[in-house]
Amino acid sequence: MSRIQEAFQGKKAFIPFITCGDPDLETTEQLVYAMEKEGAAVIELGIPFSDPTAEGPVIQAANLRALGGGVTTDKVFETVEKIRKNSRIPLVFMTYANVVFSYGTERFVKRMKETGMDGLILPDVPFEEKEEFDSVCREYGIELISLIAPTSHERIRMIAEKASGFVYCVSSLGVTGTRSEITTDIGEMVRLVKEAKDIPCAVGFGISTPEQAAEMCRQADGVIVGSAIVKLCGAHGRDCVPYVAEYVRSMAEAAQSV
Amino acid sequence: MKKGRYGIHGGQYIPETLMNAVNELEEAYNYYKNDEQFNEELTRLLNEYAGRPSRLYYAERMSEDLGGAKIYLKREDLNHTGAHKINNVLGQVLLAKKMGKARVIAETGAGQHGVATATAAALMGMECEVFMGEEDTKRQALNVYRMRLLGAQVHAVTTGTATLKDAVSETMREWTRRIEDTHYVLGSCMGPHPFPEIVRDFQAVISKEIKEQLMEKEGKLPDAVLACVGGGSNAIGAFYHFIEDESVRLIGCEAAGRGVNTAETAATIATGKLGIFHGMKSYFCQDEFGQIAPVYSISAGLDYPGIGPEHAALYDRGRAEYVAVTDDEAVDAFEYLARTEGIIPAIESAHAVAYARKLAPQMAKDQIVVINISGRGDKDCAAIARYRGEDIYE
Numbered sequence: 001m002s003r004i005q006e007a008f009q010g011k012k013a014f015i016p017f018i019t020c021g022d023p024d025l026e027t028t029e030q031l032v033y034a035m036e037k038e039g040a041a042v043i044e045l046g047i048p049f050s051d052p053t054a055e056g057p058v059i060q061a062a063n064l065r066a067l068g069g070g071v072t073t074d075k076v077f078e079t080v081e082k083i084r085k086n087s088r089i090p091l092v093f094m095t096y097a098n099v100v101f102s103y104g105t106e107r108f109v110k111r112m113k114e115t116g117m118d119g120l121i122l123p124d125v126p127f128e129e130k131e132e133f134d135s136v137c138r139e140y141g142i143e144l145i146s147l148i149a150p151t152s153h154e155r156i157r158m159i160a161e162k163a164s165g166f167v168y169c170v171s172s173l174g175v176t177g178t179r180s181e182i183t184t185d186i187g188e189m190v191r192l193v194k195e196a197k198d199i200p201c202a203v204g205f206g207i208s209t210p211e212q213a214a215e216m217c218r219q220a221d222g223v224i225v226g227s228a229i230v231k232l233c234g235a236h237g238r239d240c241v242p243y244v245a246e247y248v249r250s251m252a253e254a255a256q257s258v
Numbered sequence: 259m260k261k262g263r264y265g266i267h268g269g270q271y272i273p274e275t276l277m278n279a280v281n282e283l284e285e286a287y288n289y290y291k292n293d294e295q296f297n298e299e300l301t302r303l304l305n306e307y308a309g310r311p312s313r314l315y316y317a318e319r320m321s322e323d324l325g326g327a328k329i330y331l332k333r334e335d336l337n338h339t340g341a342h343k344i345n346n347v348l349g350q351v352l353l354a355k356k357m358g359k360a361r362v363i364a365e366t367g368a369g370q371h372g373v374a375t376a377t378a379a380a381l382m383g384m385e386c387e388v389f390m391g392e393e394d395t396k397r398q399a400l401n402v403y404r405m406r407l408l409g410a411q412v413h414a415v416t417t418g419t420a421t422l423k424d425a426v427s428e429t430m431r432e433w434t435r436r437i438e439d440t441h442y443v444l445g446s447c448m449g450p451h452p453f454p455e456i457v458r459d460f461q462a463v464i465s466k467e468i469k470e471q472l473m474e475k476e477g478k479l480p481d482a483v484l485a486c487v488g489g490g491s492n493a494i495g496a497f498y499h500f501i502e503d504e505s506v507r508l509i510g511c512e513a514a515g516r517g518v519n520t521a522e523t524a525a526t527i528a529t530g531k532l533g534i535f536h537g538m539k540s541y542f543c544q545d546e547f548g549q550i551a552p553v554y555s556i557s558a559g560l561d562y563p564g565i566g567p568e569h570a571a572l573y574d575r576g577r578a579e580y581v582a583v584t585d586d587e588a589v590d591a592f593e594y595l596a597r598t599e600g601i602i603p604a605i606e607s608a609h610a611v612a613y614a615r616k617l618a619p620q621m622a623k624d625q626i627v628v629i630n631i632s633g634r635g636d637k638d639c640a641a642i643a644r645y646r647g648e649d650i651y652e
Binding site: 049050051053054056057060064067072073074096097098099100101102103123124125126127128129147148149150151152153155159170173174175 | 261269270271272273274275276277278279417418423424427430431434435436437531532533534535536537542544546547548549550
């Protein structure tokens with residue numbers, strides 16, 4: 001069993017997302033330690049991209065702040081190397097196809113393996129295009145995470161059968177960002193996934209409150225939260241660590257209360 | 259070969275949320291493109307409403323002045339709404355209507371595609387929202403007003419560089435928000451499959467007409483066809499029916515902005531490298547870590563960091579050539595065509611005119627160059643006046 005799948009054993013998983021280098025990479029490193037300590041099961045590290053088409057305004061702004069501060073793919077890898085001296089928490093990159101492709105897909109994935117990354121999420125790579133990346137990921141033992149959306153319907157089986165790590169269930173239409181209400185039938189999405197493959201399902205997009213986290217964890221194996229955390233990073237800059245820590249504690253507790 | 263590929267280019271690099279929508283579109287398009295009634299309706303719209311076929315005009319004074327090849331101008335500027343964009347839009351909005359969609363959304367750079375989409379939406383009774391970079395809403399204020407006049411809602415996009423690429427990103431985001439009743443009328447031969455194919459097919463009427471018209475006037479094929487290239491829709495339309503005719507040089511004219519050796523350029527073939535963005539694999543202006551470059555051109559319509567996948571493939575196999583034309587050269591050509599032929603071209607199209615001024619004198623008098631005048635230049639007059647130091651505003 002992979003380190004990612006172990007994170008789902010015996011408890012619901014809280015999966016926070018941060019954008020690497022927002023506000024700087026030293027803070028990113030400290031955020032990882034704090035979030036691990038407060039109960040995160042897996043951490044998603046966003047490698048900033050100039051034109052993140054799946055993101056709402058909060059994460060778009062974080063991407064631009066990070067790039068404005070001079071973050072590059074190489075510097076993100078160096079930060080992961082530092083983190084790995086102190087932490088074994090499963091780490092998953094979330095970035096866009098061009099960041100990986102332009103680095104050289106094999107060079108990128110090899111570097112992931114060397115630095116101790118566990119998984120990769122590419123929101124602009126659907127099932128039809130995944131083999132180009134997944135063939136390399138399999139070679140290096142990196143798990144390429146598949147996404148399913150409220151519009152996936154009959155595609156869910158096909159996607160789930162070839163999924164690895166966990167399945168990222170997109171809760172709502174649209175881009176990332178907090179929502180007051182989630183109307184998709186998550187339970188049904190999860191059921192269709194599990195019918196095809198016994199694999200953990202984590203729900204993301206739009207979740208920000210402990211109540212939502214608990215509600216989603218009643219129907220799935222975990223929750224992913226990005227914009228609500230990135231908002232704290234944006235508001236508090238280099239002083240964000242204690243604020244994020246407190247928030248992660250409340251969300252992880254809520255997730256695990258189920 | 260995989261679906262929607264042009265050599266190594268193309269594909270469908272989009273969020274899962276949109277996959278069923280593009281699959282549904284592909285299925286509908288494959289049905290309707292062979293549907294007699296659909297094609298009759300579209301032809302009637304193109305002819306009766308948009309004013310097709312557009313003229314192929316022999317530019318005698320320009321030919322004489324340059325002293326080389328005979329120059330013909332394909333007058334897409336004479337179409338209703340003033341550009342080639344209407345060809346694609348009438349096709350896509352009619353298709354959307356057949357698919358039962360009630361709402362269309364579109365990106366726009368110079369505003370021509372937005373105006374065309376707003377026009378077709380008004381004509382066919384559909385709701386329309388257009389996304390336009392804030393920078394471009396200033397450069398093309400008149401087109402913003404035209405879209406509103408036609409009943410469309412215009413959203414100024416403030417993210418990123420606030421130009422065409424950001425308008426495309428924002429329209430894609432909007433599509434993921436609301437898919438069920440909405441069709442995304444993509445304006446160029448780019449994006450995920452099946453858009454590059456759909457847009458190319460609807461624009462291919464340009465080369466089909468050029469071929470027929472020139473055969474009638476000269477009894478032969480042209481020696482070169484020139485068109486400006488941003489995403490590349492007017493160029494692919496002007497090239498398409500000549501691709502198999504190897505004797506015809508196909509020349510795409512990119513926007514070099516302040517020069518291909520400066521950072522202020524939008525010449526993708528000259529300065530870009532292979533990448534994945536906006537749903538497709540193709541060439542993009544980007545840095546060493548794959549961050550998309552903030553491109554620049556005086557022409558809002560060519561101010562895009564990528565190029566359609568079919569152009570990328572035509573370039574790879576050496577079938578089409580791509581040259582870079584600077585702002586200065588394009589502005590000179592804008593004024594030149596106005597004074598020589600009494601035709602004010604769009605600043606986008608002026609890039610092709612500029613290259614023709616270099617090419618034609620090197621060719622023999624019995625050779626023929628066709629320039630696709632993709633749009634008219636009324637929208638650019640204030641901006642060009644300002645470029646020349648005259649302080650006029652619309």
